[in-house]
Amino acid sequence: MQQIDVQEINMQLYNLIESLGKGEEIVITKNNAPIAKLVPYTKNKPKPQFGSAKGLITMSEDFDEPLEDFSEYMK
Numbered sequence: 001m002q003q004i005d006v007q008e009i010n011m012q013l014y015n016l017i018e019s020l021g022k023g024e025e026i027v028i029t030k031n032n033a034p035i036a037k038l039v040p041y042t043k044n045k046p047k048p049q050f051g052s053a054k055g056l057i058t059m060s061e062d063f064d065e066p067l068e069d070f071s072e073y074m075k
Contacts, residue, residue, distance in 0.1 A: 001024070001025045001026070001027055002019060002024055002025070002026045002027070003026070003027045003028075003029055003034075004016065004026060004027070004028060004029065005028075005029050005030065006028055006029065006030045006035070009028065016038065020038060020039075020040045020041075021040070023040050024040070025037060025038065025039050025040070026038040
């Protein structure tokens with residue numbers, strides 16, 4: 001995350017916009033204290049479609065049986 005003082009913003013605005021385009025976040029400071037954060041614009045993510053994975057996941061018949069590797073711990 002990049003930090004920049006409020007007085008330097010006007011001089012470097014083009015470079016800041018280029019950095020945002022690359023996905024960087026920028027913290028704006030005043031007297032070495034953060035006052036704002038610029039983040040890249042992102043489009044809304046599509047909402048998940050419930051049930052879209054139906055039939056893709058299967059579970060074996062013995063999924064809840066004890067594992068042979070742990071039999072000595074089960075005694």
